[in-house]
Amino acid sequence: MIEHRSNLTRLTRRVALLGSTGSIGTQALDVLARFPDRFDVASLSAHQDWESLADQALTYSPQRVCLSDPQGDVSSLRSRLDGTSIEVLSGVSGMQSLAGDPSTNTVLLAVVGSAGLPLALTAVKAGKVLALANKESLVAAGAILMKCAAESSASVVPVDSEHSAILQSLRSGNVREVRRLILTASGGPFRTTPIVDLEDVTPDQALAHPTWSMGKRISIDSATMMNKALEIVEACELFSIGQDQVQVVIHPQSIVHSLVEFCDGSLVGQMGHPDMRIPIQFALTYPDRLESPAPSFDLTVSPELTFEEPDTERFPALELGYRAAREGGTLPAVMNAADEVAVDQFLQGKIPFPAIVNTVRQVMDAHKIKTNPEIEDVLSADLWAREEALRCR
Ligand SMILES: NC(=O)c1ccc[n+]([C@@H]2O[C@H](COP(=O)([O-])OP(=O)(O)OC[C@H]3O[C@@H](n4cnc5c(N)ncnc54)[C@H](OP(=O)(O)O)[C@@H]3O)[C@@H](O)[C@H]2O)c1
Structure with a gap:
């Protein structure tokens, strides 16, 4: 912890x-x-x-x-x-x-x-x-x-804004009192795009995130929701919690950054403008808070806040995240490495958008998981996954 x-x-x-x-x-x-x-x-x-x-x-x-x-x-x-x-x-x-x-x-x-x-x-x-x-x-x-x-x-x-939100919410209780962690996700640029059209999306379209301005890999990962798959594993590791206690909900406005549901049914979340300087500053000053240039958040003029169940057909990456967290060992490293390669291939125009997650799944399927790995096992699984991902065409 x-x-x-x-x-x-x-x-x-x-x-x-x-x-x-x-x-x-x-x-x-x-x-x-x-x-x-x-x-x-x-x-x-x-x-x-x-x-x-x-x-x-x-x-x-x-x-x-x-x-x-x-x-x-x-x-x-x-x-x-x-x-x-x-x-x-x-x-x-x-x-x-x-x-x-x-x-x-x-x-x-x-x-x-x-x-x-x-x-x-x-x-x-x-x-x-x-x-x-x-x-x-x-x-x-x-x-x-x-x-x-x-x-x-x-x-x-x-x-990460979601995990920072959970860390902040956990200050109202402790991990033993947690019923669920609720990770919010914007749903990225293709939340409502017809699934058949995803085959033809370009890197520029996939990089155009609706609420956050970020580096290329995380922007593409947000479009596939592989970013949320990585964040499921991240939450389990950071907060020592099982994947069955982590829920993902789509929240397109990116105002509620994540929540904790405690055992008494209380939901405690952290809200604010989608501005990464807030969680960056909190990570640097934790457990203190300092003034920030972020303007006050006016609830009376905020957009309507909506939450929806993720569509698993549109976002198959989510299931891979749960599987990596559940099976553990070297599988999460393989998921990450295969995704890194597949994103790069997509950005170079070598594979279509849906092939990113398909590649990751194929590499995960082919992997023989090493449980309780040493760091050398993790590094060799990472290397293996990169080579395997390049073979998936
Ligand atoms: N951006 C966000 O809002 C956000 C939010 C939450 C979490 N994160 C996480 O934060 C990390 C950085 O994301 P980012 O969006 O800031 O990425 P980014 O804009 O692509 O910046 C990456 C940084 O790492 C350097 N770098 C690239 N490849 C490297 C390598 N092989 N070895 C050492 N340094 C390398 C880059 O240097 P050059 O400039 O020379 O390429 C650059 O300084 C990622 O893990 C991401 O998941 C980002």
């Missing part, structure tokens, strides 16, 4: 922001910059986008930056930062060095994909507060990650 060390809430947080050039990363910088007394931006990273990383470094003056792609243009980054005292690192070893840096106490992990897993492990083994946007690491190796966190007194605090 999520722990917090109350002494840290009073100290300046020295933050390693990994994935700073992405959607979460740039919004996190907005949050960090508002509280210079509370946060010190110790390090930043990008994968390939060295120009944005250089701009951020010159604005926020971290001690270190890293360009993680081994083929990235690190020499151009070095030239841009020449004359500053900013140290430039590169590659996987550079990222590991930032994740475990003894001079930081907080890692905000905002890289996309299972590349986040080794970084999450390094951060928790080093006893950091891990503000975790990278849900893929919890999906692939949740049990291992949470065990390492417990052993080193690290805290894992979710950035």
